[in-house]
Amino acid sequence: MSQPFRLPAGGLIDRTRTIRFVFAGRAYHGHVGDTLASALLANGIHFVARSFKYHRPRGIVSAGPEEPNALVQLGLGPHEEPNARATTVELYDGLVAAPVNAWPSLRFDVGAATGLAAPLLVPGFYYKTFKGPLWRPLFEPLIRRMAGLGTAPTEPDGDRYERMNAHCDVLVVGAGPAGLEAALEAARTGARVVIACDAPLLGGTLVDRAERAEWLANAVAELSASKDVRILVRTTIFGYYDDNYLCGVERAASGEPGPRERLWKIRAGRVVLATGAHERPLVFADNDRPGIMLASAARAYIHRFGVAPGRRAVVFANNDDGLSVERDLAAAGVEVAAVLDLRDGEAVVATEGRRRLRRVETASGRRIDCDLLVVSGGWNPAVHLFCQAGGTLRWDDRLAAFLPDRARQKLEIVGAAAGEGLSPPGNALSVPPRRRRAKCFVDYQTDTTADDIALAAQEGMRSVEHMKRYTTAGLGTDQGKTGNVAAFVLLAAARGVSPAETGTTTFRPPYTPVTFGAIAGRDVGALADPVRTTPLHDEHVAAGAVFEDVGQWKRPRYYPRAGEDMEAAVARECRAVRESLGMLDASTLGKIVLQGPDVGSFLDRIYTGRMSTLAVGRCRYGIMCRDDGMVFDDGVVARLDKERWLVSTTTGNAASVLDWFEEWLQTEWTELDVSCTSVTEHWAVVTFAGPRAPALFPELGDMRPMRVVETTLDGIPARIATVSFTGGPSFEVSVPAPYAEALWRAGLAAGAVPFGTEAMHVLRAEMGYFMVGQETDGSTTPLDLGLERLVAWDKEFLGRRSLRRPAHALSGRRQLVGLKPVAPVIEGAQIEPGPGHVTSSYRTAVLAMVANGRARIGEEVNVLFEGRRVAARIVEPRFASPGSAPVPGPPLNVTMPQMAATPMASVRAAPEALERLLGLRPETPNSVAEGDGFRILWLGPDEFLIVGEADLSGTRNVDVTFNREILHIADRGILAKGCGLDLDPRAFPPGRCAQTLLARAQVILEARPEEMLVYVRRSYARYLQDWLADAARR
Amino acid sequence: MLLIPCPFCGPRDEVEFRYGGEAGIVRPKDPDALSDAEWADYLYMRHNPKGRLEERWFHVHGCRRWFTIARSTATHEIERE
Structure with missing residues (x-):
């Protein structure tokens, strides 16, 4: 039960609820409200991972989504997730996690031996060392096993995932002070507001610093009470796409029933980015030992989780904000052994401790025992979404950071994300002196060091994009949130230019890794793709048909009788058609x-x-x-x-x-x-x-x-x-x-x-009739098929001019022929001499497209496939000659059922003409006019759907009564799970209609006072009903 | 995802549309009068500018009408009236 590093008071955890979890095979306890990282720290565990390349012991660095080190394999069996960040995983009872990239265990890791070979593993070592014929069979598999992160789960995903479309006037991303202020301001104007926050609680750094508690409580209360404000916590907006379309993932609170994650697709009139900033580590010798942590993280663990990140700390920073963590540590009872200000020439030049930091050595020669080194190298505004939206950045010397410059879309960027209130760092990101061969890590997750960047620069990687690919800096699952800027600055320094000149690499979605489950949503299993069925589907099922997919359609392939295999069934069916009657x-x-x-x-x-x-x-x-x-x-x-x-x-x-x-x-x-x-x-x-x-x-x-x-x-x-x-x-x-x-x-x-x-x-x-997509492949002309008789050269038609090109008359084109092989051949088999290939192959008929085929009728060729060679003769493409003489039999005696259906007709007319005929018309496009016994849906400039009884004589109309089925849906929220239209009753009031997509089916939506009508094409109706039932269940 | 202004339906999500390529390519009235090279030019050659492009879209899942918009291929920005 003991959590030796849990502070006696403080934090937002629920101390009355203790929960048990397992990490690396050992059981521990934590509290509701902990993350996996805070619970581990409460138990004194810093060493949680081995690094990607050198397998060095690594600890928890941050307290947020930027975490580069603390990746775990989370969950078991069908609920397993690789590379989860311990800093964002909320603790739940029974949680099981294991470190990644450590075998057989964290403490005794075989791969750690690579540390000895480190001099060989410099950037570009792939290309320099492991070239030659042994690469594929030997080196590549070896390196892939040694380097890497989590392992892909092998079982099907046992979790369920939800999807939701949303529309708002203002989307606020981030719920720190700047985001909350923006949300409050927008909410007070009556706008529809969505505020998305990746933490479980609103407040951002106000929570981590325990500041302005009353203001925060009031702000949260006001937003919660506003009818048109939707608060999404545990929601990471990960992608900013065109025209203010953003996607986010909402994670279920641990232990909550229902879907594990919900994908939000949000179209916003205006976006406020209040995404904050990520603190960056300092680059110095052996700066990666467990127990070395960012100042912002130390604060968060103390104030949000009531955890002391160590007993005896050294603070090392280049900015006032970072140094001020001394007060938080002291207040939490952590002894602060030294405070080193890099701006004064103080620095850590070496660290000791194999699996946990034990001692640091300073530039002035002091050796200080400590179990915690709190560092701050300044702040990187989180400009990821801003850049995904097409915004440009500028380098700011004072903050030694890239700040938003020009936005492209309708957005504002506020607070720390815009560089506001950040503490300027001195002597930016210089590397203190160190002993030879000591590693100064720039990107923890990819094990990229300062020396690697210098080497890349020396070898001509002048662009940040080249440097990134050569060193792999920023290529980890964290995409270099903590390390990238330092890497750019070091490259610039090596080239003797300003970081303004080297710039940054490109920011692309997603901001943090997104599960495939969240992206797939409910489009898995039976709902992966619409299944279209004919009105006779149940008959076919009852008859025991074996189905075949033809596009999205299910079509009966054959109807086996007892004891029949496919060949026997097909032969019987063919015989019926040739000799009596098939259908x-x-x-x-x-x-x-x-x-x-x-x-x-x-x-x-x-x-x-x-x-x-x-x-x-x-x-x-x-x-x-x-x-x-x-x-x-x-x-x-x-x-x-x-x-x-x-x-x-x-x-x-x-x-x-x-x-x-x-x-x-x-x-x-x-x-x-x-x-x-x-x-x-x-x-x-x-x-x-x-x-x-x-x-x-x-x-x-x-x-x-x-x-x-x-x-x-x-x-x-x-x-x-x-x-x-x-x-x-x-x-x-x-x-x-x-x-x-x-x-x-x-x-x-x-x-x-x-x-x-x-x-x-x-x-x-057997008749030699070609089939589109079987004999043809997009490069086949009617002439190749021997169908010149179907070409009327004396009139203009699409393709005529192309067919008259001399190239089409040249010999060598593949032509449709029959083949008589001595043994069965497969479709796709090659023909020699060729070129040529088999296009259709059945027991009784084989068709092929063969170069100059028609002139080669009678020629003996070979058919090659699967290492075999089958002799065949080219023949006329005709294997049967059915007679046309009728055979007597009973007549068709149909008794049709009685049924009532609301008539529907498609009318093509100018709106004025329709009004003259029916006495009314819809006033605006995509609206409905209600007549006596019928409704008119205006679907296109000259296209209307008439639902009900109306005299349409004299119009250009088509009966489409049975083209679509009408589904009645009371809850618009279910439709919003699969429809991108804004279905808010204010935007889509009764009397509106629209043609759009619902799930993966084209539909007409009609808003009625009490319900929505969904007109779905008949063949998609079953699919959509299943989809709606599934959406309603969750 | 682009928000494409359909002249009949108003702004709609890109997934409702089919792209129709560069606008203003007129099918020659008398194809026989063209050389093979000229005909190939009509069939295959497009400007592909970086920047403003007048292009066709088909509202395939909506009102099923073709229309033309001007869009920047560099920024995806659509000129709106």
Whole structure:
């Protein structure tokens, strides 16, 4: 129970609550309110770490986030965290921590032997000593094991993490006196204020110095009582990004239930940086022994934690503030053996004590026994966030520090961070004389010494950026918070210039290390990426489908029956399609409705083939290229009406194709009158393929290929197209999403065999049909695919000019061919003589892209993969010739369910035209007008969503009733966890709407008086519901 | 994260947008009249200045409209009206 260095009184710890913790395998006690560092010091433990390179004993230097030495491996198993700073880890009952970089133990560390080899480990030793062939196999692994910090945990993270978006008028970073004053001032104007403080308590140095206690109490009380002030303690703002966007991590108080950390993303109108300053050590011989501590840290341990950092102290400083720690020490009962003012020529020139400081020797020859050396080399304003925000610095000779100069963003920097009230140091950062070979550390964490910097300068590292990389100064997890400025000053001195000339290295986020857990938040496991599902997903699950990821979609790959492996299942599914009847869920294909008088001429420019001549009721297959002539996507165009067309895209490119259309229509061909509307999720699609397919539709059975009709199935609107990717008869049936199940079951009743994407790929490969992304790779032209017949040279289209470049006619380009190998080959295998590679490989069909392939039909080649060589013959890319003769069978007998849904329609019209038609319109963009039985959401300059019953005849509209589902959310706070919009009711009042991102799904938000409506695309609905449930739980 | 002024929706977070590169590249009216070099210039060559750049953005997760802003590539500062 004894804590021999705990003071009898004082500090903000709770002395009534004693807690137990384990460090380096031994149990100790501390109090609630301690940090791991203060509790260790209360137990007289200074020696807590071994250094990075030389494995020297190291102690606790600071009391804050700048700590370079006291890194620990914190926690066990799924809660393990490497490189935690003991100075910021709040003590909790049962805490377990171990030192990093010490093996087998702190006291007997094998690596300490490197100290003997120290002369070899100068900067650049990697390049000088360990070159040659032994580097990789021998030296690198050895050095990596010797040098280093904590070890990465091996178990999955057992903690949960939260995320929150916030908006405010003023964000104050830092809650010392300057930050509190700024927050009070802003709060009194009624502004929305966030104040973030990395300590558990507001007050900053007021707490550490036990000053102005009453003012502090009043300030905290006033801020806590202000409705529009949000106080975030234990929150480190670590990144300052563009347009006053800042990120911070809030740590849970120890033992608190719920998420371990919360990532804050804050957009602020104005930022006040009150980030304070970091005290820096002095550079002198053997200045790294345990028991050597900063003056600010000694103060903090005495006043905040009630801990005496030693029994007998020497104070060594170059500034009045540092020297004044003598009074704090004396008041705490620490004997002060000597006070050495560097400005008077007094200095420590040597220290003794292997695992704990025992004695110091001064310039005047005194040898003083002591167990604590308190040092201060002046202060470095914490300008990290200021610089991340694009601010520039200037060197200040008086303070021997870099101070903020010009800010770039809307921010102020105040208090010590701006250099205010800092005690000016004399003879800046000179190194006192010392014995030969004694090390004067500049950067404790990377073991960089003053000699290293001098050597770097001597070897031509003139820039601070070169010096940093050569010596590694500032490359530790502390990013040189205590050491960097000394390193810059020493480099400048070595070059004989002012630090103003050498400047600083670049400050980049994060200010302190951030866990991956905090960044990932809840986007892990099942929520790592949206999972999109079709309306038939439950049917597939019930049928035992094995799924495949296609982009974000889950698609059935095959449906194994009892005892079947994949090969058997796929063979059976293929046979059904070739010989009788199969059915495929094709709902994932992109579907875009195009309307307007100019659709035909627009599609002529988009596709390589001619589309404008397509008759109503007909379909045409087409390929689209980028303007560089490379295949971008393919699909089928259907003309439903004179001015209404439907384009289908590949599953993976649905969004890209719609964006592509919008780009050309909005930015280049503005003279064309065409509107595009995605209906991908409104319609579910089931493809019935096989010789029995025509019999399903007795009235349509004689429909020829590439036709489309709009009809009804049991009274429900349906669209049937005779589009085939299998070569045989095929009927693609589209119904509104909720009716898909009835259609699917009718298919099963008619004897259709469900087949998955694997069979689909086999069937199309057997026909030699290429697949975007499989045969093509962004450098493939339609000509390479042998599809010149789909290219209408006599009209302008995207890619045409590029395809006419002579380079495309040169021999040597890879062309699509079939392969007949003597044994199975894998996709990606190389072909010799080449160049060439296998693009699709199935038991019954192999496709390849081979140089000059079409002229080489019949040639024998070798296929190379995995060290093997398989002989093959190049053949025509055609492995099947299905007949088109229909086979009789039962008709499709669909019974559609009854269901009610609020109609939704996408209307494209000028606002005035809409008002003439409906009698009203929303007043401002992204707002809602409420009519009789319907609401109008204004989503884009000429785009509206009508929710409810309204007569839209005469407008350009598309039924999108089932494109989105509507979720009702009462608590806006849950939405703020995944939405960057300002959802404060003052900023987003009822009657507002917006299209934005929620989690990783695109949504429309509509604010209603009592709740928020979230319109989510149907395929994302399950994902978003899971996400919202998870967000609500925490 | 940039706060990008969408002409229809107002200022929104950068993640809602897609970048569209340098603005003002006009697709030649008669591509056949161009030499291969001129066509390659249209396809691939951009100014890439350090400093002011007029560039296109697409509000892909919002109102789905393309627009042009002027931004400094050195400071990320967007010229606002």
